[in-house]
Amino acid sequence: xxxxxxxxxxxxxxxxxxxxxxxxxxxxxxxxxxxxxxxxxxxxxxxxxxxxxxxxxxxxxxxxxxxxxxxxxxxxxxxxxxxxxxxxxxxxxxxxxxxxxxxxxxxxxxxxxxxxxxxxxxxxxxxxxxxxxxxxxxxxxxxxxxxxxxxxxxxxxxxxxxxxxxxxxxx
Amino acid sequence: xxxxxxxxxxxxxxxxxxxxxxxxxxxxxxxxxxxxxxxxxxxxxxxxxxxxxxxxxxxxxxxxxxxxxxxxxxxxxxxxxxxxxxxxxxxxxx
Numbered sequence: 001x002x003x004x005x006x007x008x009x010x011x012x013x014x015x016x017x018x019x020x021x022x023x024x025x026x027x028x029x030x031x032x033x034x035x036x037x038x039x040x041x042x043x044x045x046x047x048x049x050x051x052x053x054x055x056x057x058x059x060x061x062x063x064x065x066x067x068x069x070x071x072x073x074x075x076x077x078x079x080x081x082x083x084x085x086x087x088x089x090x091x092x093x094x095x096x097x098x099x100x101x102x103x104x105x106x107x108x109x110x111x112x113x114x115x116x117x118x119x120x121x122x123x124x125x126x127x128x129x130x131x132x133x134x135x136x137x138x139x140x141x142x143x144x145x146x147x148x149x150x151x152x153x154x155x156x157x158x159x160x161x162x163x164x165x166x167x168x169x170x171x
Numbered sequence: 172x173x174x175x176x177x178x179x180x181x182x183x184x185x186x187x188x189x190x191x192x193x194x195x196x197x198x199x200x201x202x203x204x205x206x207x208x209x210x211x212x213x214x215x216x217x218x219x220x221x222x223x224x225x226x227x228x229x230x231x232x233x234x235x236x237x238x239x240x241x242x243x244x245x246x247x248x249x250x251x252x253x254x255x256x257x258x259x260x261x262x263x264x265x
Contacts, residue, residue, distance in 0.1 A: 029184070029245075030241055030245050033187070033238050036191070036234065037234045037237075040198050040201055040230065040235075043202060044201070044224075044231040046205045046209075047204070047224040050205075050224070051224040146213065146214045
């Protein structure tokens with residue numbers, strides 16, 4: 001009888017190692033599910049953070065800064081300047097029709113410095129061949145995801161003055 | 172000699188795997204949603220931020236629901252497993 005019972009029941013060593021292997025699968029799946037749900041919570045918190053930023057962000061106040069005299073720049077010429085802080089490089093261009101436009105010089109892709117390609121009348125990023133329109137800074141070609149932020153200019157007599165930034169142009 | 176609780180356990184594992192796959196898909200969509208919302212927000216399209224947050228919240232709630240489902244299935248399977256294990260000695264001959 002004792003031998004018969006031994007054959008029908010689990011081996012003796014299982015009493016010492018009483019963890020069921022199938023239960024291990026359950027535990028790992030459940031824990032992994034919990035991890036995924038916590039990651040999902042993180043994504044949701046990220047979206048809420050963006051929402052809070054958009055609700056509570058204030059419009060920045062830009063200083064006025066004189067750039068140069070209009071007559072200093074010939075048709076098709078450029079002038080580099082810094083606005084609104086000394087860390088923000090910008091480019092002022094006098095277009096073929098005599099107007100002045102200014103944009104930040106940082107490409108919206110990976111922040112390389114854009115330059116004015118006069119023969120093609122556009123702003124070009126040399127790093128990844130991103131091209132921007134000279135009219136409104138919109139992306140013409142390449143990887144940049146957003147238009148170039150535009151510097152708002154005012155002409156006071158012969159003087160060109162930067163008075164603000166227009167970051168959210170249409171794509 | 173298959174134990175009696177194996178079919179229930181397998182069904183439970185299949186259900187958990189299905190829930191896990193759904194959660195994974197939802198999570199991938201949620202990651203894309205977060206990056207797309209951030210990109211649009213930085214580009215000045217603030218109107219997409221609120222719908223993005225709402226949809227992300229819905230996805231999170233679905234994921235939580237699926238997690239609770241997994242826990243319930245897990246508990247049921249374990250309960251079934253335990254009850255079968257307890258029943259086994261009484262079935263064996265004295």
